[in-house]
Amino acid sequence: MKADDAGRSRGRHDLGLLDGLVQLSFAVHAALGRVAERHELSLIQVRLLGILRDREPGMQELATYLNLDKSSITGLVTRAEGRGLVRRFTTPEDRRAVNVTLTPKGRELAQVFAKQLELELAVLVQDLSEADRRRLSTLASRVVLDDLHRRYPDGVLPPRTPS
Template sequence: MATSRTDPVTLEVVELIGAVVARYHQEYEHAASEHSLTGAQARVLGLLSLEPVAMRKIAEKLKCEPSNVTGIVDRLESRGLVERRPDPADRRVKLAAPTPEGLDTARRLRESLDFAREPLGQLTAVERTLLRDLLRRMLGEDVPEDAPPRPTSR
């Protein structure tokens, strides 16, 4: 079922998503600056806190040029937050990985982001799961098979 781009509900949803994104970026930039990081540096550090990542993959995930990622990783490395390591699967590839101090900084940064946690905390677990699944669907991602059943619209 196709939705018209001028459908009032669609227009309102687009505006609300834009407002959420703007507030998220504003708080993320503020939280990053509290840790003497730029927003881009904080995003890279957050990504690396999950697992070491090849420079090319970082650029793909952040939708930016690899040369930008090199500069960001250079600055994080000079602060002792990130290190470069050879990829065990292909020693020609360099992985960026957080140092223990980088992991600690990423954790503190995550903990300081209240914008998303506070409003999401007002939703029930079922509502948060539904929101997650809807966002994944909007992004073309698969919803996990083990996801709890979706609530009915009644």
């Protein structure tokens, strides 16, 4: 977009659902990329840390969340282990199953990352009123959760099928 186009569109309040959502996703993706770069993380590593913030999934579950095949998820976890961010462990229920958890260093990085990303995203919504920010948060949450419910009505992610 040219500078004059940006100036003209500033007064325009509706890009339409398609352009609005797509351009918003680009802006969020760019913010994620900026913060990831500061920590020498790839976006897939950022997603891994985000998933592990509140769960300790098995390798297959991680592959499903990240839409990766087994060899890719193994490499991703191995690299994160090499940086001291995650560790693998077995559970007493099934010694063959391998789960993944954040290390203290990984948990600290995930928290720092989240705070820095929050600051980056605050810039995107700084011109919105507090009421509009709450409304955006509510609507975004509803879209995401409704989508998850549609795709996984029983609350369980399906096993990943090989491509």
